[in-house]
Amino acid sequence: MANVKLKNVVKNYGSLEVVHGINLDVDHNEFVVFVGPSGCGKSTTLRMIAGLEKISGGEISIGDRVVNELPPRARNISMVFQNYALYPHMTVRENLGFTLRIAKKPQSEIDQAVAEASAILSLDPYLDRRPGELSGGQRQRVAMGRAIVRHPDIFLFDEPLSNLDAKLRAQMRVEIKKLHQKVQTTIIYVTHDQVEAMTLADRIVIMRDGYIEQQGTPLEVFEKPVNTFVATFIGSPPMNLLHGRADNSGKNITLDDGVNVAMPSRLAGKYADKDIIFGFRADNIMPVGHTLPQGDESVEIDMTVTLTEPLGAETLLFGEIGGTQVQAKMLNPRIVKPGEKLTFQIDLEKCHVFDAQSEMVLD
Amino acid sequence: MRRSKLPEWFVLLLPAFIILAAVVLIPLVLSFYSSFTAYRLTRPDSINNWIGFRNYVRLFEDAGFWWAFGRTVFLLTIALNLEMLLGLGLALLVNKVTWGQRGLRTIMMFPMMFSPVLVGFQFKFIFNDNIGLMNNALQSLGLTDQAIPWLVDGGLAMFSIIFAEVWMSTSVFAILILAGLFAVPQDPLEAAKVDGCTPWQTFRHITLPFIMPFIYIALAIRSLDVARAYDIVKIMTNGGPANRTELIWTQLARTGYVDAKMGLANAMGYISIFLAIFFTVYFFRKLNASRQILGMAD
Known part of the structure; x- marks a missing residue:
């Protein structure tokens, strides 16, 4: 449970700057969606918050702690990846409990946390299966369960639904929204799909070429786009x-x-x-x-x-x-x-x- | 002209049958048969001298043979484990290299390119107690003032052979494990980092299960190799001193070609095949299990 602050965050690969000084405040318990075309720097920004990418300049803080130099494991975050990133050699139960097992929590606590997450996401019938035996939607639920178990300060979602078919995507959108209502945690969510952004977000952050073009509630960015890019990107069909x-x-x-x-x-x-x-x-x-x-x-x-x-x-x-x-x-x-x-x-x-x-x- | 009554499929397959018979079946049957005779190379007629299981009984009662058998297993265990650990370490290091990795990989394979006989000669020189590199280095560094009899002392001779074996073949493990490391998907590694894993935990719980199949492939290949170890030992110690480095195959060659007791040698060969089969089956089972765990099995 924490807020996230990005102060003038820059990322460059060699001489190529891909994120140009982003400033953003995410409030505690807010659902923020980064949206933009591919290559706009939204995933990079998310990965910098996660600690999977080093930041080249600026400051990221989670809660009141500057995390620039902290490795991902010390940031108390959870991340759901586009390709689920489940551990294929572990059962669903082991996948869910892995983070607690690593933290050397007692078995009774692990069992309880796994049972809780499994109940929230209706994973009970699959607990003893391996990820290879699950469908895409089930895998994504396991990935989300693994994120819940940790009771993180922030959830990070990196295009979690883009590998699912349209119908499942709509279902999972609802599940993610329910999840946010149930677990009450700050969520930062990356997508290139403006429908996902509109339906899920408390606040949408529209990015292009490493800059934030506009941020605001879904209705604000829909009704009052600040420029032609936002006007054509948000809303279907485009303006x-x-x-x-x-x-x-x-x-x-x-x-x-x-x-x-x-x-x-x-x-x-x-x-x-x-x-x-x-x-x-x-x-x-x-x-x-x-x-x-x-x-x-x-x-x-x-x-x-x-x-x-x-x-x-x-x-x-x-x-x-x-x-x-x-x-x-x-x-x-x-x-x-x-x-x-x-x-x-x-x-x-x-x-x-x-x-x-x-x-x-x-x- | 009468047409042959042989079925067509048989006629078409006949060349394959003939070749297989000539290169595999006949030698196999002949050697198996001769293991039940008192066949001596010096008296070809003796191949007709059927003695039943006497060769096998003799071997089962021969402590020298079982020592050689045990020594082979010992060499196999120590050498394979060392090669696996060193190869793993090497692969992990090379995997971290971002510049010049291709060159490094090629250099890493150099030891595999040498003939084992030459490697044997090289290490025979290195471990020579008078003029060898090893003693020279140890003495120059002041670590010892004596000439250590690397190839003459019973314990050290085996160590020297293992050293040469490891030098030559660690890269087999390194190359295969490196291939395994390249194939490890990045997502679970990143997920593990976020889930709170230290680098060691990430390796232990994520990377290692992913490269286990590759390790088992390397173990299977190398176990066959080491189980028939001959050339390096032949050159470096020739089974000596006092049979302390005698392995199955050095003894077998001595029995067959020096003592000319080919029947007995063939019996040894058939017993030692079980060793190779055992290790191969064992490692392939492990391989399949580790693939199954990753959901890679068919």
């Missing part, structure tokens, strides 16, 4: 981004193909004569007659549908505006043929405007 220019009154935007839309009223007049990126999610562009109840501000735009993806309750419509692909949603869908021209409504209140140069949000 539509169209290049355009604000006119000299700052109240209208001319998109690249000459289509005019109004500047959202909260921004009207603030940015005149400026190259901008106009962003809106598929949920906020819908064909007329198939929309959510609209806010006060909306704009209509014609678009030819090039491709459809029926999802049942809704259909994704693909089209192009000014040569850029746009995805729209259609509620209560009817069959739409590629080539059909529809009129869409864009909800301006939910639109985002970014600076075309810096790609940062304008507000």
Whole structure:
């Protein structure tokens, strides 16, 4: 049970710097998810917290203790690995009890801790099997059990679900969330899957190229992305981004193909004569007659549908505006043929405007 | 022309049968048969002189033979254990080397590339009590002022042979164990570190089980090698002094080719085969068990 502080943490391999001075405070009992594309430094950061990678600069503290020079075993952490990292020559029971056996705890205590963990994760039927005889989901539960048994200060998860199939992944997501509610421990979780990040996190930390781009609750990063990277990375399908220019009154935007839309009223007049990126999610562009109840501000735009993806309750419509692909949603869908021209409504209140140069949000 | 009535499969396999018979079956049967005769190389007719189990009975009653047998087991036990420990240590060290490892691995294999006869000569020179390197070094360092009779003293002679054996073959273990170390998955090692293992505990509980199969493969190979040890001993001590380094195969060769009692020698050979079979079966069982534990068995 502890908080984690990263102060200006740097990692380089030779002359290549992969993590550039990260600052982060994780509160006690908080569930923090690092998310980002591969190579963004999220796993490296996690491994530095675990002590599996030396840090090249800065300071990491767990609780009130600076752990820069401590080996992993002295940090009182548990880690769940992507490939489960179970000990193949030990039974599930031995895997679970290993950390306590190493710590030379009495057998009765080990048995009790193993029984507890096994009950939490429903592992009782498998205790005498070896990892080789378990399915992927069961192995991942054993890995989690091994982490619980230790009663660590922090749990570290390194892409624990990426080797599981989609259905199992959804199940395990629920289990991890339940686990967090049951054992009440600080969790730092790494994933490249924004759905996992959104569903699990108290706080999402979005990383790119060794920098933190944004951090906040799932809703914050979804509704108020600070830049186009976060806007496209969080949320599915990704946000539509169209290049355009604000006119000299700052109240209208001319998109690249000459289509005019109004500047959202909260921004009207603030940015005149400026190259901008106009962003809106598929949920906020819908064909007329198939929309959510609209806010006060909306704009209509014609678009030819090039491709459809029926999802049942809704259909994704693909089209192009000014040569850029746009995805729209259609509620209560009817069959739409590629080539059909529809009129869409864009909800301006939910639109985002970014600076075309810096790609940062304008507000 | 009458066609042969032999079935086709037999005709097709006939060349293989003939070759197998010529190189394996006939020598095997002949040597086994001759172990029941008083066959002497100097009197070829004696191969017809059937004496039943008399050769075997003689060997069972021959203390000298059983001493040689026991000495072979002793050499095997000591040499294999030493080679295993040293090879393990060497492999662990080389595994830590990050620069020039390939070169090191090649250099490590040099001793295996020498002919055992030459290794025997080399160590005969090194351990020579007058002009040998070993005594020279010990005396120069002031550790002793006497000439230690390495190859003449009963106990030291065996030690010298084991030394030469270990020098030549530790790299077999080192290479195989190194291959095993390369194959150890990194994840469980990292998990163990996080789980609170000290480096020693990580080695003991994680690394060692993973390399056990490789150790057993090396033990199986080397046990066959040492069980038929002949060349180094022949050169260094020729079984002496006073038979203190006589092994099964040196005695067997002496009996067969010097004394020309080939029937008796063949009987020895068949008894000693059990030694080789025993160790091979033993180590393969161990190998399979250790693979099973890792879930690698079929």
